[in-house]
Amino acid sequence: MVRTGSPSAPAAGPTLAVVAREAGVSVPTASKVVNGREDVAPETRRRVTEALDRLGYVRRPRYDTARAPQLVDLVVHSLDTSWSGAVLRGVEQAAHDAGLDVVVSAGLARGRAGRPERGWLDKLTTRGSAGVLFNLAELTESQYAWLEHHRIPYVMIDPLVEPPPGVVSVGAANWQGGVTATEHLLALGHRRIGVVAGPRRTLCSGARIAGYLSALASAGLGHDPAYVRHAGFDEAAAHRRTHELLDLPEPPTALFVCSDRMALGVYEALADRGLGVPGDISVVGFDDLPEARWTAPPLTTVRQPLSEMAATALRLLVRMMDGDRPESTRTELSTRLVERSSTAPPRP
Amino acid sequence: MVRTGSPSAPAAGPTLAVVAREAGVSVPTASKVVNGREDVAPETRRRVTEALDRLGYVRRPRYDTARAPQLVDLVVHSLDTSWSGAVLRGVEQAAHDAGLDVVVSAGLARGRAGRPERGWLDKLTTRGSAGVLFNLAELTESQYAWLEHHRIPYVMIDPLVEPPPGVVSVGAANWQGGVTATEHLLALGHRRIGVVAGPRRTLCSGARIAGYLSALASAGLGHDPAYVRHAGFDEAAAHRRTHELLDLPEPPTALFVCSDRMALGVYEALADRGLGVPGDISVVGFDDLPEARWTAPPLTTVRQPLSEMAATALRLLVRMMDGDRPESTRTELSTRLVERSSTAPPRP
Structure with a gap:
């Protein structure tokens, strides 16, 4: 038996008619x-199989509309992250x-800013x-209109806006997640809690900050806008914003970081300053990606059930x-707090 | 405009004939x-669009054989890892x-031992x-035969056996990767190098161990089989095998670990013993998954170009x-060493 496309197969594919004649x-x-x-009689099958092999027939795929499973599309922003995994x-x-x-x-990745490419x-x-x-x-509005026009059903998983x-x-209960993270830090005794937030206009980041503000208000604490810094969802921006927070006259004793990936940039900024986690400063992340277990110390974070959200969608x-x-x-x-080792009471 | 499947759409889908009549x-x-x-004349389009909306028409997908892009299948073992990402x-x-x-x-995951499920x-x-x-x-042999029989071309990415x-x-140049990792540790002065290897029968693990043995032989060093321990590719097994290696009368001063994921289990076992990396013991991983940067200390590892392998396939x-x-x-x-912070010369 010749394996399909193996080195002994010829370079051009004959039609089935040629095979039948052979x-x-x-x-x-x-x-x-x-x-x-x-x-098919065994002898006939043998003759055809030999002809197929001899001529190097390559099967042309045929879509069997009646029997084929229906196809649905998953369009992701990027395949670079364990988030998309x-x-x-x-x-x-x-x-x-x-x-x-x-x-x-990854159609979105090849468009611009989360928008699918043309075509x-x-x-x-x-x-x-x-x-x-x-x-x-x-x-875009025209992309929404296009989907409606073609009557293709669609669901958004964690839409950016x-x-x-x-x-x-x-999506995840982002507001509740912001409340949970902040209440955890308040319960440990922190009063100066900084936020390394995602992009200002994103839905998830806005809801998480709102949760943070609600928790502060419930605790009867005021809010200083200087303690909330917006970054992209990347490590480098989170690194810069952390340094800004540490440069405040009264720097935070704890940070709520809006994604685990950003928390890596936060950890690096804290290491730059020689600050230990959680001895000198506490950190809470968001997502609970597998990476959160790998950091030193392992990251306390707000878990959002990504696979379950995707299955629900x-x-x-x-x-x-x-x-x-x-x-x-x-x-x-719902989101929930996963306690690991990156939070502790503030230094007395 | 009613959005497809929005709450105002009725629960049953009419045919296009009903829409046309309406x-x-x-x-x-x-x-x-x-x-x-x-x-289509604008007025006609408007009438049809209104009827579509009113009746809650849901477009039935139609496969346009002539114009549709061809489909290829990627069948992975598991979607749990950044490896598959x-x-x-x-x-x-x-x-x-x-x-x-x-x-x-993830057809393989639902079969047994890397074999696609029936059907x-x-x-x-x-x-x-x-x-x-x-x-x-x-x-299995019968699955190979099935693919040949149906003349469906296929390529294996990093086949298990x-x-x-x-x-x-x-695949990756696994043998060369084993040589590279071992030569790196030898150059630092290590002579007792343990291997936390993958499953015995796997192709990649076998080649990496062969590379390790070649490097030892080239350096004129003998080989003690007790220094090579086979585990699954999971953290828990790697954790157990590391303890076995540390229990040897002359424990290794450096470990070559056959995957980054396993290295997490190794790090945990070393932490159990109060051993510092790289002060007390050096560790080299394999893969260079994103996680390798997150560990403390960041993992020196042999990078295999997974995305490039997949694109080549x-x-x-x-x-x-x-x-x-x-x-x-x-x-x-080719594989190459990515030096981070988990290796150092052995303690004098």
Whole structure:
């Protein structure tokens, strides 16, 4: 048996008609053999298989519309992070359970600022995508209009900015997460709590800061805007903002950092100053990516259930594909504090 | 405009014929509107759009065989690791460049021991997969036969065990990586170098150990088999094997660990004993996953170019889909040492 595309296969692919002629059988008979049908006499099968091998026949893929699993698209911002890994895991498992296949593309990464590149949407229609999940996306008005126009159901997973009314999305309880992180630090005795926040206009960052402010207010504490610094979601920006916070006349004794990845930049900035975590300063992250366990000390963080959010989005999408409607356009899954070793009471 | 599947949409989907009747137009005209064609009078488009909205029409996906991008399958062992993230990133980028779409499934995870589940392969034919990439897979003889029988081109990325002759695969230069790691430790002055190796029968682990032995031999040093301990690729097993190595009468002063993920277990075992890295013992990992930067101290490791391996596999697959043949059935991409802070000369 020659393995497909092995070095002994010729460079050009003959048609099935050529194979059938070579084997002395009809094209439908040759087709039966290629498609693995059982109703072919063994001797005939042998002759066809030999001809296939001899001629190096390469099967042309054929889409069997009646039997093929439907395809749904997962469009991610970037495949560089374990964030997208967790999302993909949730989508893939839920899609498998629903008998769907998932086409993954980093279409957003090749557009600008979370927007899919031109031409990408056209692929959805030609391929007959049954639905789309957008992860960390920010669509333009015309892209929303295009999706509506083509009646392709879609769900946003953790949209970067507030989507238009009626758009279905799934996210984490970011406000509650901000409350939880801040209350944890308050309970340890911290009163000067800085925030290394995400980009100002993003939905998740805004909600987390609002939670921080609510927790301060509930504790009867005032708020100094200088303690909240906005960064991108990257380590380098978080590193800079941490230095700014440490340069304040009364620097914070604890930091709430809006992503685990940013916390790495925070740790580096603290190390620059010779400050120990949690002895000199406490740090709480957000996300609970696998990396949070690897840091020294392991990071106390607010866990958002990314895989579960992604699976929920897929299940909502399946209902919309069936013409059903979600009861609510926004689903939020709960966050919770995962205590590790990066927080302690402030120095007396 | 009602957004697809928004709360105002009814629960059942009407056919296009019903929509056409409601709008007082022909079915082909309604179809033109649904498919975004321009050759429809504005007033007609408006009537159809209103009927679509009123009836809550949900577009049924249609596969446009002539225009749709071909699909290739990426089948991974697990989506739990940043390993698979790096592979997916390489495949997705190269597929995009080739005008292909990628269907991702964790089919191997749901089978047993790296083998796709039953029924999974059938999906490939019904969907008309143009080709398959297997990541960290171990196929059975009958699965290989099935792929050959259906003439579906496939390439293995870092196969777990040696694939049958003729099967095309891409991997890292694991032997060279083992040499590099060991020579680095020898150059620092280490003579008792332990290995926390992967599973005995895996291709990559075997090659890395062979590289270790070659480097020892080149340095004129003997080899004590007790210094090589096989574990799974998980942290817990690596943790146990490290304790075994530390319990030797003459424990190693340096460890070569066959994956970064395992190195986390090694770090934990060393911390159990109060041993500092690299002061008391040096550690070299393998992979250079993003996590390697997060450990304390950051891990010196042998980098394998996972995304580049994956992209290479996709490009080989594309050639095979065109009936071409790779010149070689095994492609190995080079590994290199990434020096961080986990190695130092042994204590005098």
